[in-house]
Amino acid sequence: MKVLEIKNVSKTYNESEIRVNAVNGVTLDFQEAEFAAIVGPSGSGKTTLLNLIGGLDNPTSGEIIIDGTNLSKLRSSELIDFRMRNIGFVFQAYNLIPVLTARENVEFIMSLQKWSRTDRDERTFELLKAVGLSDRADSRPAKMSGGQQQRIAVARALASRPKFVLADEPTANLDSKSASTLLEIMEKLNHEEEITFIFSTHDARVVKMAHRVITLEDGKVVSDDVRD
Amino acid sequence: MIFRTAWKNVWRNRVRSLVVITSVIVGVFAGVFSIALMNGLIAQRVNDALNEEISYIQITCKEFRINYDPKLIIDNPEETISTIKLTEGVTGISERILITGMANTAYKSTGVQIVGIDPDEEQKVLNLFSKIIPGTGDYFAGESESNLALIGEDLANELNIVRYSLDSAVLLSLKGKGLPDQVIDKLVRLKGKRFTNEKQFIKEMDDLFAGAESKKYGPVIRKEAWSFRRGTKFILTFIDKDNNQVGAAFRVTGLYDISNSVFEKSTVFVKSSDLEMLTGLSKSSFHEIVVKTDQPDQAESIANTLAVKLPDLEVLSWKKLQPELAMMTDMVQQFYLIFGMIILAALAFGIVNTMLMVVLERTRELGMLTAIGMNKKKVFSMIMLESVFLSLTGGIAGMIISIIVIRITANTGINLSQYAEGFNALGYSALVYPKITAGFFGITTVLIIITGVISSIYPAMKALKLNPVEAIRAE
Numbered sequence: 001m002k003v004l005e006i007k008n009v010s011k012t013y014n015e016s017e018i019r020v021n022a023v024n025g026v027t028l029d030f031q032e033a034e035f036a037a038i039v040g041p042s043g044s045g046k047t048t049l050l051n052l053i054g055g056l057d058n059p060t061s062g063e064i065i066i067d068g069t070n071l072s073k074l075r076s077s078e079l080i081d082f083r084m085r086n087i088g089f090v091f092q093a094y095n096l097i098p099v100l101t102a103r104e105n106v107e108f109i110m111s112l113q114k115w116s117r118t119d120r121d122e123r124t125f126e127l128l129k130a131v132g133l134s135d136r137a138d139s140r141p142a143k144m145s146g147g148q149q150q151r152i153a154v155a156r157a158l159a160s161r162p163k164f165v166l167a168d169e170p171t172a173n174l175d176s177k178s179a180s181t182l183l184e185i186m187e188k189l190n191h192e193e194e195i196t197f198i199f200s201t202h203d204a205r206v207v208k209m210a211h212r213v214i215t216l217e218d219g220k221v222v223s224d225d226v227r228d
Numbered sequence: 229m230i231f232r233t234a235w236k237n238v239w240r241n242r243v244r245s246l247v248v249i250t251s252v253i254v255g256v257f258a259g260v261f262s263i264a265l266m267n268g269l270i271a272q273r274v275n276d277a278l279n280e281e282i283s284y285i286q287i288t289c290k291e292f293r294i295n296y297d298p299k300l301i302i303d304n305p306e307e308t309i310s311t312i313k314l315t316e317g318v319t320g321i322s323e324r325i326l327i328t329g330m331a332n333t334a335y336k337s338t339g340v341q342i343v344g345i346d347p348d349e350e351q352k353v354l355n356l357f358s359k360i361i362p363g364t365g366d367y368f369a370g371e372s373e374s375n376l377a378l379i380g381e382d383l384a385n386e387l388n389i390v391r392y393s394l395d396s397a398v399l400l401s402l403k404g405k406g407l408p409d410q411v412i413d414k415l416v417r418l419k420g421k422r423f424t425n426e427k428q429f430i431k432e433m434d435d436l437f438a439g440a441e442s443k444k445y446g447p448v449i450r451k452e453a454w455s456f457r458r459g460t461k462f463i464l465t466f467i468d469k470d471n472n473q474v475g476a477a478f479r480v481t482g483l484y485d486i487s488n489s490v491f492e493k494s495t496v497f498v499k500s501s502d503l504e505m506l507t508g509l510s511k512s513s514f515h516e517i518v519v520k521t522d523q524p525d526q527a528e529s530i531a532n533t534l535a536v537k538l539p540d541l542e543v544l545s546w547k548k549l550q551p552e553l554a555m556m557t558d559m560v561q562q563f564y565l566i567f568g569m570i571i572l573a574a575l576a577f578g579i580v581n582t583m584l585m586v587v588l589e590r591t592r593e594l595g596m597l598t599a600i601g602m603n604k605k606k607v608f609s610m611i612m613l614e615s616v617f618l619s620l621t622g623g624i625a626g627m628i629i630s631i632i633v634i635r636i637t638a639n640t641g642i643n644l645s646q647y648a649e650g651f652n653a654l655g656y657s658a659l660v661y662p663k664i665t666a667g668f669f670g671i672t673t674v675l676i677i678i679t680g681v682i683s684s685i686y687p688a689m690k691a692l693k694l695n696p697v698e699a700i701r702a703e
Binding site for chain 2: 083099157
């Protein structure tokens with residue numbers, strides 16, 4: 001089942017009278033439970049494409065349809081709400097809320113969506129266990145390593161069972177061991193939760209693990225390899 | 229979760245938050261305590277005026293206050309008194325004769341208002357009897373003699389009928405009060421001398437002591453050296469009902485001491501029976517009836533009721549008798565509000581500055597929150613709550629400190645005796661008891677919350693304008 005359709009999407013920036021085509025006529029579909037990596041050199045448009053998919057930016061042309069909803073038809077407030085319910089984000093810099101504990105960070109989105117206390121606790125426990133940090137539930141981010149923080153970020157991204165998770169260079173700031181652990185967890189969750197993961201990455205380990213590798217160059221898709 | 233996050237965010241930078249909170253505490257305390265002080269001053273002034281000077285309501289003939297003509301007495305006094313007594317809310321009345329005259333001694337003369345009273349009735353309305361300086365007399369109690377007068381201590385000073393002297397007993401008493409030996413040694417030079425007025429005595433003291441010493445020890449020395457011989461005579465002269473000049477010797481039956489030196493200098497109380505005889509007025513003739521009510525607030529409405537019942541007389545409540553007092557009590561609430569708002573506005577700038585720094589420092593975090601689905605309303609609410617928590621924490625702490633300090637000083641009073649002369653000249657006591665109502669704190673809390681909300685608007689708008697894509701990438 002398609003969770004994401006990208007139809008001839010372009011994004012053009014006008015910077016100091018120079019037009020920059022950050023994304024140029026990209027058309028892609030993503031199915032449920034895909035584990036896909038978008039690769040390419042710096043400036044190829046990976047992050048821009050991820051921002052467009054996540055509704056953080058508006059395409060200059062084309063459409064992005066998530067689970068049947070065309071993002072361009074949504075008002076700003078509707079888009080924020082849609083993002084909260086349907087898209088999970090894992091950022092390069094872990095971007096946890098530093099004053100909240102691991103538990104509180106994971107349940108943050110669920111509380112925004114007004115989940116009941118019971119449902120929140122159940123889901124939070126489930127996710128902390130899945131990322132192997134049940135014993136750090138009451139620790140604040142400052143008391144955790146970078147790898148642990150990123151695992152909490154993954155748990156948070158999955159909290160409300162989104163249609164897919166966008167991960168922008170999630171391993172860039174991690175040592176190799178932490179990065180490997182993180183990727184194993186994400187792959188496991190991809191199988192267990194059947195949630196699509198879309199990475200923007202330079203990390204060869206991510207590329208190796210991905211079932212699908214999309215290569216961008218100058219804002220265009222130059223290859224789209226699906227592996228068995 | 230927004231509440232919890234906002235509260236925790238307040239303590240993210242503890243030092244900065246504590247600085248802001250401390251400034252709010254100081255500002256709130258300063259404002260609340262100042263208002264309590266002013267409240268106490270005004271309340272005391274009103275209380276003193278109503279219970280020691282003018283009472284709650286005064287009733288006279290309509291033209292009497294124009295030139296205080298002694299012939300303008302109240303017609304049908306018994307019927308009038310009966311009507312007043314039957315009016316709801318009236319708790320005491322006293323009938324008076326009012327004559328303008330001069331008080332004279334061999335040393336000085338001064339203009340006074342001579343008030344003829346029935347001492348027993350007068351006690352039900354004014355409590356001057358409780359303000360008599362011990363040892364100077366006992367009101368008119370037990371005195372069957374005629375021509376007795378109750379006068380103010382300041383009038384006695386004015387007429388030079390008090391004495392200041394430093395005998396052995398006084399010097400011993402001063403030593404017992406802890407005055408240093410070198411001060412006592414200097415005072416010995418004045419031993420045996422008698423001064424007939426305060427100014428002379430003060431001048432001698434100033435010659436003996438340096439400025440700081442004089443300020444520090446002067447009041448206690450004056451108090452111990454002061455003496456008054458009960459029964460001292462002075463002359464009252466005035467015009468009787470037939471425009472004849474009349475004079476009579478009176479003996480002082482007590483000196484009263486209140487906070488209003490102008491009143492003390494200008495008002496002499498004598499028995500109305502003595503004044504009737506001297507002025508030629510017939511028995512039970514009165515110029516004025518003073519009325520006491522349950523509460524000061526009731527005086528206006530009761531005065532209006534009496535004005536309808538007594539259409540031939542002029543009925544004035546204390547607010548009409550002393551409009552400056554009325555102005556203070558009526559307008560002071562608006563003044564407090566403006567004063568409070570100025571303080572909070574000043575504090576608001578500090579909070580705005582802090583919240584702007586907060587938004588700047590958390591640009592990436594705010595971008596992330598918007599990215600993961602926190603809508604504008606919630607982002608605004610979170611920042612607004614942080615601002616409200618900051619101001620409310622400081623505000624509540626400031627109010628608690630204010631309550632404690634006000635409670636203590638409401639019992640002990642704040643001694644401003646070094647400014648006593650100035651205070652008394654305006655009718656105020658130099659011992660001030662701060663006073664504040666519980667309702668005031670409710671209003672203050674609301675104002676503090678409003679301050680927090682308003683302070684958050686600009687920083688929150690800045691946060692809402694952040695582009696999540698750019699914000700997430702911010703350093």
